[in-house]
Amino acid sequence: MTLSATNLTLARGGVPVLTGFSFTLAPGAALILRGPNGAGKTTLLRTIAGLQPALEGEITGAEDRIAYAAHADGLKAMLSVSENLTFWARVFGHDDITAALDAYRLHPLADRLAGTLSAGQKRRLGLSRLLVTGCPVWVLDEPTVSLDTEAVGMFAAAVRAHLGRGGSALIATHIDLGLEAEVLDITPFRAKTTARVGASDEAFL
Numbered sequence: 001m002t003l004s005a006t007n008l009t010l011a012r013g014g015v016p017v018l019t020g021f022s023f024t025l026a027p028g029a030a031l032i033l034r035g036p037n038g039a040g041k042t043t044l045l046r047t048i049a050g051l052q053p054a055l056e057g058e059i060t061g062a063e064d065r066i067a068y069a070a071h072a073d074g075l076k077a078m079l080s081v082s083e084n085l086t087f088w089a090r091v092f093g094h095d096d097i098t099a100a101l102d103a104y105r106l107h108p109l110a111d112r113l114a115g116t117l118s119a120g121q122k123r124r125l126g127l128s129r130l131l132v133t134g135c136p137v138w139v140l141d142e143p144t145v146s147l148d149t150e151a152v153g154m155f156a157a158a159v160r161a162h163l164g165r166g167g168s169a170l171i172a173t174h175i176d177l178g179l180e181a182e183v184l185d186i187t188p189f190r191a192k193t194t195a196r197v198g199a200s201d202e203a204f205l
C-alpha cells in the first residue's frame with residue numbers, strides 16, 4: 001500500500017512551518033528528506049507518524065503501518081539489550097529478536113543494561129527495534145546520529161533489506177546513505193511567516 005500525503009500544511013508550536021507539501025511513497029521505495037535546520041523535517045515526520053495533526057491536507061496509507069524512530073532512542077535503561085528488544089517484539093505479538101541482534105551486531109551486548117551503552121550503541125539498539133515491529137513503513141529522523149562508519153553501513157544494509165521485502169522508508173538525513181532513493185528538498189515548501197509566539201506543542205522538551 002502506498003503512503004501518500006497531499007497538500008499538507010503543518011505547524012509547530014502553533015506556527016506554520018510547511019505548506020503545500022505532497023509526496024508518495026510506494027512499497028519497496030525510500031524517500032530522503034533534505035532541508036536546512038529548522039526547515040520542518042521533524043515536524044513532517046511527527047505528523048506522518050501520527051504524533052500531531054496536520055493543519056490542512058490529507059495522509060493516507062499510514063494508519064498503524066508505521067514504525068517511527070525519533071531523535072531520542074526511547075530505550076528502557078534498566079532493561080538489557082535483549083530485554084528491550086523482547087519487550088518490543090512482544091508488543092508486536094512475537095518473541096523473535098534474532099534478526100534485530102544480527103543486523104546491528106548486538107549479540108556481544110545482549111546482556112548489557114541499555115543505560116550503560118555508549119551513544120552509538122544505544123542508537124544501534126534503537127534502530128534494531130524497527131526490525132521487531134514488522135511494520136512496513138519506517139519513518140526515521142536523523143537515524144545515523146552517533147553512528148560510526150561501520151554502523152552506518154549496518155543501517156543502510158538494514159534499510160536495503162527492508163525495501164527488498166517490500167517495505168518502505170521515509171528518512172530525514174543530512175548524510176549520503178548510498179541508498180537508491182528519491183531525494184526531496186522541503187525548502188521550497190517552507191511557510192512564509194515571521195510571527196513566532198514562543199509556544200510549544202510538546203509536553204516535554
Ligand SMILES: Nc1ncnc2c1ncn2[C@@H]1O[C@H](COP(=O)(O)OP(=O)(O)OP(=O)(O)O)[C@@H](O)[C@H]1O
Pocket residue numbers: 012013017035036037038039040041042043044198199200201202205
Ligand atoms: N517543540 C517545539 N515548539 C515550538 N516550535 C518548535 C518546536 N520544535 C521545533 N520548533 C520549530 O519548528 C520549526 C521546524 O522545526 P523542525 O524540528 O521540524 O525542523 P528540522 O527540519 O527537523 O530541523 P533540524 O534539521 O534542525 O532537526 C523550527 O522553526 C523550530 O524552531
